[in-house]
Amino acid sequence: MNLASVHIPGSKIGDGRRRANKYLNQKACEGCASKHISLCNVMDNDGLNILSGLSSDIHKKAKQVICTEDDNAEYLFNIRYGAVRISKMLPDGRRQVTGFLFAGDFFGLSCKAQHSYTAEAITPVDICRFPRKKIVGLFQEFPDLNERVFDMTRAELNSTHAQMLLLGRKTAKEKLCSFLLAMRKKSSLLAKTGEDEVDLPMGRSDIADYLGLTVETVSRQFTSLNRLGLIELDGAHRVFLKNTERLSTMAEGGRILS
Amino acid sequence: MNLASVHIPGSKIGDGRRRANKYLNQKACEGCASKHISLCNVMDNDGLNILSGLSSDIHKKAKQVICTEDDNAEYLFNIRYGAVRISKMLPDGRRQVTGFLFAGDFFGLSCKAQHSYTAEAITPVDICRFPRKKIVGLFQEFPDLNERVFDMTRAELNSTHAQMLLLGRKTAKEKLCSFLLAMRKKSSLLAKTGEDEVDLPMGRSDIADYLGLTVETVSRQFTSLNRLGLIELDGAHRVFLKNTERLSTMAEGGRILS
């Protein structure tokens, strides 16, 4: 669904402000100019982005924390460039990565008062930050915006259920196949690489914590898929998927003979 | 948050209809008359439930399917009595239970077009069914209803993240402790039993599929907690939690000396 064409009647911003917004709009949405769904595409009746005036931009280096579990959830974040990991920790340091986010993705939606997770930069990132209160304040005026945010939350919930199936019931090999295919899907939305050429900005330990495995097991499974001829590794952070059909079969538990 | 006090202006239902609704309202919400959040508490300006006129009641016996992954998501369900399990399957039959739901709980929110999971009755259940289209149609008129549904979806997403941490990183013992404490919380909301007396309507295999374990491991962990004096089993479907503090510690990975 693309809301670029949705026009919302009754913007209450004066003319001078509008012109300013127009500039901000163009500037703010460079990073989001891809195929995937983006809040930035919700426009008022002059075709202006209703959010751009509210945003402030921040930059983080790799490994820096963006928000933690204790933070008050004051902002809604939109990644404009780079990769982010969302994670939860046990007191003794065991970690579960609940998601990887890339340019165009949002986070900070799924909470009311406090974030329930930590967000950290994997690569250097540019992030667009909206005050939550102001966004929520716009919901009544722009039901389409509300619907969009709701939709994103629902989509997130669905993919989370799929990830629970993976964590609870898949084998190490099935987990890695599923992961690679999911990354391919994201990759193709970002359109930075060829169809079956997948960037993996995160480290092996991030992948391990995402799949509920150890670094060593992840590494061994990469090697194994490589030897089976299903993938080709180009360093640790780039993979070619040489047979996505068989990878899909394996991701769902289908047997590969030989 | 209790919305019982929220009055929404501008109900557009005529007087005759209102009286009918009043009756339905009382009838429809018996099962929801507990402490927890319920949609049934969203009222119009006459204190009438805005939803009750839309609902139809269905009954299912234990083990019957309520909806499957292939169903069009035409309904929003509200459990009035009994227990339901939500699950996803791999082609070869491996199953992940993503949640247990009880009186007052809702499901069918998290999807747009199709359910992405199967819902089955664990016990005999009474369920209240609302046509999704009509509910969604009311969102614009009653923003509080929309907000309530959105809130529930967000809460579900948060607890799902906690469950991912459990599935990916906790040991069998930690998983069972977490589960028992979570069930205790639900149980106390339903207020059917004493504080530390927990009903487990689901079978061991449901628990196993919820925690990403086998039936045998679940059974062994019950026995082990019993022997440690942390719980007391009264048959397979009722547990007394004898030391919730130590159970909490163990659920988070804290060591118990002895």
Next chain:
DNA sequence: CGATGGATTGAACTGGTTCAAGTGGAGTGG
């Protein structure tokens, strides 16, 4: 060029699974 830190590989180990055999309680029917 050596140092640093992620990634890989090897080998031993183990938590949880698998397979197999009991056990017990609810339901049935004689």
Next chain:
DNA sequence: CCACTCCACTTGAACCAGTTCAATCCATCG
């Protein structure tokens, strides 16, 4: 009311997928 059946639950013992511990490799960077 008891005997029988059924099925879910428990227990035991062998096994194994994935972990743990210990090198080693290798790319990057000062």
